[in-house]
Amino acid sequence: MDDGGAGDDTMTCGTCGRQATGEGLAEARVRWTFGTEPGRTAWVCDRCSRLHARSIEGKLDSEWW
Template sequence: MTSLPGGDSARQPEQRTLVCARCGTTAEATPLTWTYSVEGGVRRHFCEACSRENIRAIEGRLDSDRW
C-alpha cells in the first residue's frame, strides 16, 4: 500500500471560527464579504455589517479603535 507524500500532514487544514473584532459575530470559514486589517501586527477580522458601517474609516486606514 502506498501513501501520499507528507503522510497525515497532507490532510485538509482544519476550519477555524472567525470572530468579528468589532461586534463579536462568528463565522465558520472566511466569508468573502468580511474584511480584515493588520493593526499592531495582529490580524483583525470584521463582519460585513461592521465593514459597511465603517467603510470610510477603513478606506482612510484608521485603526478600528478610532471608528
C-alpha cells in the first residue's frame, strides 16, 4: 500500500490550536485557510478564518472612517 507518508497527517490551527486528523483532515484541507506569515506558515481553521475576517473588517472600518 501507499503508506510512505512523511507524517503530515495532522493539521493544527495556528490561531486556536484546533487539530484535524483522520476523517476531519480531508475536510480541513478544503475548508481551512493556509496563511503565510514572514518566517512561518500556519493553517487557520474555518471558524477562525471567519472570526479573523470579521475582526479585520471591523478594524479596517474604524480606521477607515
